[in-house]
Amino acid sequence: MPKLNPRWILKPAVFLICLVPMVWLAWDTVSGNLTANWLEDFRDRTGIWTLRFLMITLSVTPLRRITGWHSLIRFRRMLGLFTFFHSFLHFITYIWLDQFFAFDEILKDITKRPFIISGFAGFFLLIPLAITSTKKWIGRLGGKRWQMLHRFIYVSAVAGVLHYYWRVKLDVRDPVAYGVLLAVLLGFRAFSRLNLFKPLVARVGSEKSA
């Protein structure tokens, strides 16, 4: 890792980088670069960035293991909260701009349409994680229970990918690509649980800490 104090330099830098997709969307909005159906652009771009941030967040642990950069953990909460931020914007786009708070319509959607159900599930599962993301809450819940709770991000990610897969009209290549990436990220965890990476991880770990 660089020698700069990560707390004061790197974190704000990563924070600013994480803001880029929505600043870019705002820029496209004011400069008239969106399509004629700009609402669809809002919906699609907040949605796809939710999935991207989910994948980035879920990459932290595998990356730490592989590279030995354990300080990456410092960014995990922020990345998780950015995932939630984008999913919240996506959710608002649906509730407000797309449905105009027509709760009868929304209720019909939730009860009838798998892609809406999976989208709601993915979003609502992230809420408790965002709320309990503070140090205070870790203490309140206790590390082990907190960790258990935060494993819900796996379920949320699966729901998110399904949501995308069920929504596209015909070309499922992108959703499948996200599915494969998610399978790799979750598969890594399963494999390391079963200690299949043990020799590798042990070697890399000892080199780095030495």
Next chain:
Amino acid sequence: MLIQRASDIPSSEITPERLYSNRREFIKTASSALGTAAVISILPGCMNSSASGTAQNKARGPYDTDEKQTPYEDIISYNNYYEFGIDKSDPIKYSKNFKTKPWTVSVEGMVKKPATYALEDLTKGFAMEDRVYRMRCVEAWSMVIPWMGFPLAELVKRLEPTPSAKYVEFKTILDPSQMPGQKPSIFGGGLHWPYTEGLRLDEAMNPLAFIAMGIYGKSLPNQDGAPLRLVTPWKYGFKGVKAIVKIRFTDKQPLTAWMEASPQEYGFYANVNPQVDHPRWSQASERRIGEFYKRRTLMFNGYAEQVAQLYSGLDLRKNF
């Protein structure tokens, strides 16, 4: 048949606003309409129609809607035309060099005059008409488009299908060298090319069914289906097969591209129907491009007066 016009918007609201607020655009439009007329002046009658200006300031025909027309810029930049790419913004980018001249249309099947026609010969003598139609996409957005072209019925009559013909099938050009979306991909994901659509012959003979060769008084932009495309305003937009090169008359219901790709989601009829949802999303309402609030979708996209009788006795839930 009783023909009624939609009257939900006062007619006073339509023409002047766009013209006075956008004079330059009007001048541009009108002058290129003259250009169009020169280009396709082999079509008698076309001159009159085009030279008289755009659809905006023409007398309204019995099938025209009074609703506010979708701006030209939106109609040419927001397109579903998978041959040029999946994104709505792809067709305007990738159709720039698409060659529409010369153009031939092959007429096949149960028809008295099967042949490969030059487009000029196929349409010779047809008067170009303006038609302001609503267009409702299966994705729940809609536009109001001033088309220019001729009724499909005229073409069918000219080609003289034999009595055994019950359907007419249309195919888009197959040319992967010009259409990047038609190039084979390792992971698949597209439709089977060429794009195929079809109508029952009585649907094709309905006065609403239209072959468009222009919009806003100009010749049809490539991304909107140049040089000729089908327009069936009471059906979802994907029925409007673009860049037609083949017309085949048959006694069997054609297998359309979307039916082949996803038969549980797309049927042969594809009539706009707010009561029959797409399996994955609602069709009850739509977003008119340029409007913030959604509006309710109308049965047959508001053309029930003209087309409902075509489907009497047909279960529209099964025949979606």
